[in-house]
Amino acid sequence: MSFLQPWWLLFLLVVGALAAGYWLIQRRRRRDVMRFTNLELLERVVPRRRGWPRHVPTAAILVALALLTVAMAGPTAEAKVPRNRATVIMVIDVSLSMQATDVSPTRLQAAQVAAKTFADRLTPGINLGLISFAGTAAVLVSPTVDREPVKHAIDALKLSESTATGEAIFAALQSIQSFSEGLAGGGAEGPPPARVVLMSDGKQTLPGPEGENEPRGSFTAAHKAAEAKIPISTISFGTLLGRIDLSGRSTAVPVDDASLRQIAQISGGQFFTAASQQELQQVYATLGEQIGYETRRVDVSHTWLVAGTLLAMLGLGTAVALGRRVP
Template identity: 70%
Template sequence: MSFASPWWLLGLVVVVGLVVGYLVLLRRRRRDVVRFTNLELLNSVAPKRPGWYRHVPAAAMIAALAVLTIALAGPQAEAKVPRNRATVVLVIDVSLSMQATDVAPNRLAAAQAAAKTFADQLTPGINLGLVSFAGTAAVLVSPTTDRDSVKRAVDGLRLSESTATGEAIFAAMQSIDSFSRSVAATDAEGPPPARIVLMSDGKQTVPGPDGENDPRGSFTAARKASEAKIPVSTISFGTEYGTIDIEGGRTRVAVDDASMKEIADLSAGQFFTAATEDELKQVYADLSEQIGYEVRRMDTSKPWLAGGALLLVAGLCIGLALGRRLP
């Protein structure tokens, strides 16, 4: 916990002084009682005083002053609050390898289910867009807070040949840029922070399996994203044992963790792996938590004010009940 106005805490010195003064008065009272040598007469004329609980009103009043002093200092604490401004583009691989059944019922169906859950989990203020890619990339939904349009587009995903990962990242960046320009024209705060979430199960094949550093390759796109301050969080989805049927033969379509991790590293994003639909949903849930919320320092003085007021009222009430006077 920190304080907005810590100088108010010097008031606690006054509180300590009151405690010391109260103890001194109690000691002096005991000394005066001892000086009264005729104790039998004292017992007959002095009213019977309550026990230890006679100190409760004073203790409550002093505690109230301490708590109210802390409230005046403006206590602050870190709190997680929903983001009201952010842009996320979900990029989903729909190459033929996504028909592999190593993830039940198949990779594409599992990816669709997890993507829709991700859309529902994002906080309302997040603008979500959707890009699909195989041999080419297509912006299916520009960033929007309308989750239903994104989910409908996810349901309509269809498989195609090849994997143009770099083109997909460039398409997502262009979608973010267009949206940011439109926002900047009307929002004094400027464009919101953006992120790309890329889910793929295989290695880039367009412009070639070894063309990541090509001008339109995935590594080049990741570097451009880093320059634009748009991190690319990658999800390598699938297993080493996935296969698909091509022209009557079985073709192995193992995931390519290495290239997906490199994309994340080059763009200052995060790298995740998922081998089941549940794992993919958990990855999306973690990303939703990171993207949808931010940690801010929030004022927490209200509970201190309420506590101080309650202690003050309690001290007054107990003082009136015990001694028919204010403490």
């Protein structure tokens, strides 16, 4: 915890002085009592003290003064607060390899369930969009705070041939740019922060298996994302044992981690693996926490102010109840 105006804490010395003064007064009273030799008369003249409870009102008020002093100093602390301006684009691979059943019931169906859960749990103020890609990329839903269009589009995903990962990333960047421009340049605070969440199970096949560095390749697109300060979180989805049926022949479709990890590293994002629906759910939960919230220093003086006020009220109340007077 830190303070905006720490010099107010010097008043804690005053509170300490008051506490010391109260202690000295109690010591002096005890000394004066011992000097009074006629104890039998003293018991008749001086009302009987109630022991330690008589100190409760003063102690409560002294602690209340200390709490109120801290509140005046403007205490701040780090806290997670919801993001309300961020833009997130989910990019989902719908190439034929996504019909593999190594993730039950299929890679695509498991991805659909997890993606809808992610949409539901994402902070309401975040704008969420959806892009699907196979041989080409299609913007299915532009960024919006309404989750229903996104979930309907996720349910309607269909498989197709080829994997154009680079085109999908470029489409996501263009969607983010268009949305930011629609906000009149992002307003006084600048363009809203953005993130791309890319889920795929294999290496791109367009413009070619070795074409990641081509002008429309995935690595080139990742560099563009890094220049725009838009990190790409990639999810490698599936296992090395994945197989699909193509024209009556069983074809191996092992998941490709290397290219997706490279995309994340280039763009400044994170790489995740998900070999099951449960793991994918956990990945999306982690992303939702990271994307939906940010850590800021916030004013926490209200808590100290409330505590100090309540203690002051308690001190005055007990003083009246115990001694029919304030301390």
